[in-house]
Amino acid sequence: MDHAATTATRVEVAEAMVPYMTGHFGNPSSLYDLAKDSREAVDAARVQVAAAIGAAPKEIYFTSGGTESDNWALKGVAFAKRSKGNHIITTAVEHHAISHTCAWLEKQGFSVTYLPVDRYGMVDPEAVEAAITPETILISVMMANNEIGTIMPIAEIGTVARKHGVLFHTDAVQAAGHIPIDVQEMNIDLLSLSGHKFHGPKGTGALYVGPGVRLDPLMHGGAQERGRRAGTENVPGIVGMGMALSLAVAEMVENAERVTALRDRLAAGLLAIPETYLNGHPQKRLPNNVNVVFAYIEGESILLLLNRKGIAASTGSACSSASLEASHVLMACGLPHDVVHGSLRLTLGEETTEADVDYVVAAVAGVVQRLRDMSPLTPTELRSK
Amino acid sequence: MDHAATTATRVEVAEAMVPYMTGHFGNPSSLYDLAKDSREAVDAARVQVAAAIGAAPKEIYFTSGGTESDNWALKGVAFAKRSKGNHIITTAVEHHAISHTCAWLEKQGFSVTYLPVDRYGMVDPEAVEAAITPETILISVMMANNEIGTIMPIAEIGTVARKHGVLFHTDAVQAAGHIPIDVQEMNIDLLSLSGHKFHGPKGTGALYVGPGVRLDPLMHGGAQERGRRAGTENVPGIVGMGMALSLAVAEMVENAERVTALRDRLAAGLLAIPETYLNGHPQKRLPNNVNVVFAYIEGESILLLLNRKGIAASTGSACSSASLEASHVLMACGLPHDVVHGSLRLTLGEETTEADVDYVVAAVAGVVQRLRDMSPLTPTELRSK
Amino acid sequence: MYNEKVMDHFEHPRNQGVIEDANGTGEVGNAQCGDIMKIYLKVEDDVITDVRFQTFGCGAAVASSSMATEMIKGKTLAEAWDLSNKAVAEALEGLPPQKLHCSVLAEESIHAAINDYRVKHGLEAWEEKGGHAEHQH
Numbered sequence: 018m019d020h021a022a023t024t025a026t027r028v029e030v031a032e033a034m035v036p037y038m039t040g041h042f043g044n045p046s047s048l049y050d051l052a053k054d055s056r057e058a059v060d061a062a063r064v065q066v067a068a069a070i071g072a073a074p075k076e077i078y079f080t081s082g083g084t085e086s087d088n089w090a091l092k093g094v095a096f097a098k099r100s101k102g103n104h105i106i107t108t109a110v111e112h113h114a115i116s117h118t119c120a121w122l123e124k125q126g127f128s129v130t131y132l133p134v135d136r137y138g139m140v141d142p143e144a145v146e147a148a149i150t151p152e153t154i155l156i157s158v159m160m161a162n163n164e165i166g167t168i169m170p171i172a173e174i175g176t177v178a179r180k181h182g183v184l185f186h187t188d189a190v191q192a193a194g195h196i197p198i199d200v201q202e203m204n205i206d207l208l209s210l211s212g213h214k215f216h217g218p219k220g221t222g223a224l225y226v227g228p229g230v231r232l233d234p235l236m237h238g239g240a241q242e243r244g245r246r247a248g249t250e251n252v253p254g255i256v257g258m259g260m261a262l263s264l265a266v267a268e269m270v271e272n273a274e275r276v277t278a279l280r281d282r283l284a285a286g287l288l289a290i291p292e293t294y295l296n297g298h299p300q301k302r303l304p305n306n307v308n309v310v311f312a313y314i315e316g317e318s319i320l321l322l323l324n325r326k327g328i329a330a331s332t333g334s335a336c337s338s339a340s341l342e343a344s345h346v347l348m349a350c351g352l353p354h355d356v357v358h359g360s361l362r363l364t365l366g367e368e369t370t371e372a373d374v375d376y377v378v379a380a381v382a383g384v385v386q387r388l389r390d391m392s393p394l395t396p397t398e399l400r401s402k
Numbered sequence: 403m404d405h406a407a408t409t410a411t412r413v414e415v416a417e418a419m420v421p422y423m424t425g426h427f428g429n430p431s432s433l434y435d436l437a438k439d440s441r442e443a444v445d446a447a448r449v450q451v452a453a454a455i456g457a458a459p460k461e462i463y464f465t466s467g468g469t470e471s472d473n474w475a476l477k478g479v480a481f482a483k484r485s486k487g488n489h490i491i492t493t494a495v496e497h498h499a500i501s502h503t504c505a506w507l508e509k510q511g512f513s514v515t516y517l518p519v520d521r522y523g524m525v526d527p528e529a530v531e532a533a534i535t536p537e538t539i540l541i542s543v544m545m546a547n548n549e550i551g552t553i554m555p556i557a558e559i560g561t562v563a564r565k566h567g568v569l570f571h572t573d574a575v576q577a578a579g580h581i582p583i584d585v586q587e588m589n590i591d592l593l594s595l596s597g598h599k600f601h602g603p604k605g606t607g608a609l610y611v612g613p614g615v616r617l618d619p620l621m622h623g624g625a626q627e628r629g630r631r632a633g634t635e636n637v638p639g640i641v642g643m644g645m646a647l648s649l650a651v652a653e654m655v656e657n658a659e660r661v662t663a664l665r666d667r668l669a670a671g672l673l674a675i676p677e678t679y680l681n682g683h684p685q686k687r688l689p690n691n692v693n694v695v696f697a698y699i700e701g702e703s704i705l706l707l708l709n710r711k712g713i714a715a716s717t718g719s720a721c722s723s724a725s726l727e728a729s730h731v732l733m734a735c736g737l738p739h740d741v742v743h744g745s746l747r748l749t750l751g752e753e754t755t756e757a758d759v760d761y762v763v764a765a766v767a768g769v770v771q772r773l774r775d776m777s778p779l780t781p782t783e784l785r786s787k
Numbered sequence: 788m789y790n791e792k793v794m795d796h797f798e799h800p801r802n803q804g805v806i807e808d809a810n811g812t813g814e815v816g817n818a819q820c821g822d823i824m825k826i827y828l829k830v831e832d833d834v835i836t837d838v839r840f841q842t843f844g845c846g847a848a849v850a851s852s853s854m855a856t857e858m859i860k861g862k863t864l865a866e867a868w869d870l871s872n873k874a875v876a877e878a879l880e881g882l883p884p885q886k887l888h889c890s891v892l893a894e895e896s897i898h899a900a901i902n903d904y905r906v907k908h909g910l911e912a913w914e915e916k917g918g919h920a921e922h923q924h
């Protein structure tokens with residue numbers, strides 16, 4: 018139950034990719050016939066990705082993943098607009114692909130505002146507007162949060178950005194294929210996607226770049242992707258990503274309904290465990306995301322015990338992060354450090370069943386009790402008799 | 403016969419990748435068992451790549467291709483060493499992934515020396531040494547040229563760089579799997595690889611980063627690749643690249659011998675066409691590269707006609723490039739603009755046969771004659787009767 | 788990420804729980820940094836006859852508590868005092884580098900419990916030899 022981290026490539030997608038690995042091996046930017054099939058396949062994938070977000074095909078640039086798309090959007094705009102201004106607005110709950118890029122841009126002399134969020138992880142469009150200065154060149158706010166699932170008021174922020182003539186980027190890596198996206202209606206100028214989050218291949222991504230948006234390349238080199246993203250095209254990956262996204266969007270409404278019901282069942286089951294609290298927005302959240310905190314226990318231990326029961330999950334606990342830092346997202350929502358330690362994220366897949374959910378609820382309840390019995394913090398009334 | 407552009411993924415490599423797409427879909431940087439196979443597979447690939455260039459596994463970082471590796475090496479060192487100096491030395495014949503990155507760095511205030519080459523495309527290690535100033539932070543010289551196949555005196559340049567305490571990067575994208583590489587013996591600090599040049603998957607690459615080399619990330623974000631290259635690992639791609647490179651190296655000596663013989667047969671056949679000249683170094687060149695110029699005709703037309711005969715090739719002609727610029731490599735070798743127009747690059751694969759070579763020689767001879775008959779420049783004695 | 792020995796001690800912790808009539812207890816860490824370890828000692832004639840622990844922390848913290856308690860059971864206080872976090876980690880056949888600090892907690896909580904016993908029995912608290920890695924989160 019960790020589908021927000023990565024998903025398996027759909028079997029039909031993998032099958033569609035193989036011929037482009039071993040057979041149709043032409044280089045789509047070169048001249049000869051062998052390349053023609055590849056070029057057509059890349060063009061078709063571009064149409065599929067564009068259609069999924071209401072863009073024109075020529076506004077889609079293929080990248081190596083969500084991280085590259087985020088890095089490119091931010092650094093690309095920052096360096097291209099340096100003479101116009103040096104101020105960037107973002108939020109305190111972005112993925113590290115955004116926040117670490119911003120930190121690096123600060124070292125290069127840019128100034129970054131990290132807007133706070135409310136207890137549900139939501140940023141206020143009015144706060145975005147208030148943060149705009151004559152120096153502001155870019156606003157970057159994620160569409161849906163990867164940890165707590167909160168869906169941001171993107172259309173409202175888009176309106177604010179457009180009104181002030183500031184470029185607006187959104188990291189839609191967790192949103193795409195799960196909730197509807199329309200770059201026109203939402204006034205989005207740049208949008209990041211990552212293939213492996215919707216059953217497409219790993220190492221694939223895309224950046225939508227709206228009409229008239231200038232940005233420096235992140236990948237300098239050959240003339241691929243109309244001179245904006247150099248590097249031999251990953252033809253099989255692009256084909257797989259296009260197909261996976263168009264399938265995900267086609268099945269979105271139906272899946273979202275079913276998955277939302279399961280999510281609510283899961284949340285209700287977990288919240289029945291005493292001293293357990295929901296993180297993220299109660300309504301405006303991704304259909305597949307549940308994030309809770311259990312008082313008195315630590316997340317890495319929860320994951321390890323769940324793992325032994327065949328359940329994959331994720332936590333914001335400092336103990337489980339490489340940097341030993343607690344989740345900046347949960348901290349930004351106002352949770353104290355020690356409470357963040359006890360967080361658990363479960364994200365459902367399209368194939369998750371009611372029986373899976375019930376199994377997980379029972380397993381988590383058992384694990385929580387076991388760890389609470391072990392913890393010096395647990396009050397007596399919560400211990401096993 | 404355009405194997406320098408891209409190669410098909412070996413069937414056994416593609417087969418080895420599929421389970422990592424659809425089955426083992428764990429995220430190798432996370433905790434749970436599902437991820438364990440992926441992590442082990444990535445580690446094994448790292449060992450394979452390291453072994454191929456005489457490095458330690460922990461010195462290998464996986465990227466999305468040769469372009470990313472080149473961009474990362476240059477920008478990464480430039481930004482990390484900015485306070486130490488702002489001068490970079492490279493050559494006039496690098497791939498655009500290097501030269502365009504250097505041009506961008508110049509816009510950011512760095513100063514770049516583009517060293518000239520001799521008529522064979524060779525840079526002089528003494529010229530490298532002479533170009534070093536107290537401001538020099540990086541030397542980047544490609545191991546083997548992608549157009550003319552010339553193999554640079556890398557070990558000699560490595561010695562110079564080490565002597566002056568300057569970091570040394572080499573773009574080994576065309577060299578890997580074709581000629582022996584040893585980062586220790588050659589005193590290389592950074593080295594770029596691209597998977598699809600040795601029958602690995604497209605969209606995969608690696609950067610070797612030697613001990614103690616500091617460089618900023620190009621991809622900021624998660625803690626993947628020991629915090630130096632963020633982004634969910636392309637597990638199937640990494641697995642495929644490791645396997646392909648280790649197979650290529652295992653078969654290198656045998657292949658090189660056979661392919662060199664074919665190359666020489668091809669070159670001899672083409673040079674028998676009147677007013678035809680070899681580009682690149684007569685001996686110090688990649689085993690699979692032939693590059694010639696035919697006086698009086700234009701390369702794009704040659705490619706088109708060859709294409710109709712089922713032969714893929716490449717040219718330095720301005721007419722065939724997206725930017726309508728003639729090959730900077732051939733120009734740097736001292737060829738006049740109009741002569742560059744008539745260039746043809748043929749690069750052999752491991753599966754190329756003598757019969758293929760003879761077929762190509764005959765086809766090219768026919769095409770050249772046809773175009774010469776059409777050209778206003780052709781002297782009477784070279785026209786068909 | 789953890790070896791089977793660590794996982795075994797994590798999943799089947801030895802000596803976990805409370806000793807109601809402990810004559811030495813020690814608690815280190817704080818909820819702020821994440822880890823808390825509490826050690827309960829039953830000491831008779833300078834020998835640790837029983838020991839229990841409670842831990843709020845990661846897999847490595849729990850496994851270190853479990854292993855450390857096993858290693859000091861039946862030992863004299865002086866022997867128990869000399870148990871280093873390195874010895875605990877070695878007995879666990881290794882911890883990931885970023886998890887070594889969790890075993891420091893075991894050493895420190897045992898020291899705290901021993902000194903609690905000593906002070907309660909009118910003895911001088913022993914001094915930390917120092918040189919431990921700062922425990923940080």
Ligand SMILES: Cc1ncc(COP(=O)(O)O)c(C=O)c1O
Nearest residue numbers: 082083084112163190211633634
């Ligand atoms: C919101 C968000 N942005 C960016 C990324 C980075 O995507 P990738 O790891 O595919 O580069 C992720 C993936 O974890 C994400 O959840």
Ligand SMILES: Cc1ncc(COP(=O)(O)O)c(C=O)c1O
Nearest residue numbers: 248249467468469497548575596
């Ligand atoms: C010498 C050299 N460097 C870099 C590259 C870029 O590699 P990729 O297109 O895989 O990113 C190429 C490929 O054409 C090359 O030949």
Ligand code: FES
Nearest residue numbers: 336822844845889
């Ligand atoms: S207790 Fe936090 S990392 Fe071990």
Ligand code: FES
Nearest residue numbers: 700720721722726
């Ligand atoms: S003659 Fe047409 S592009 Fe050169």
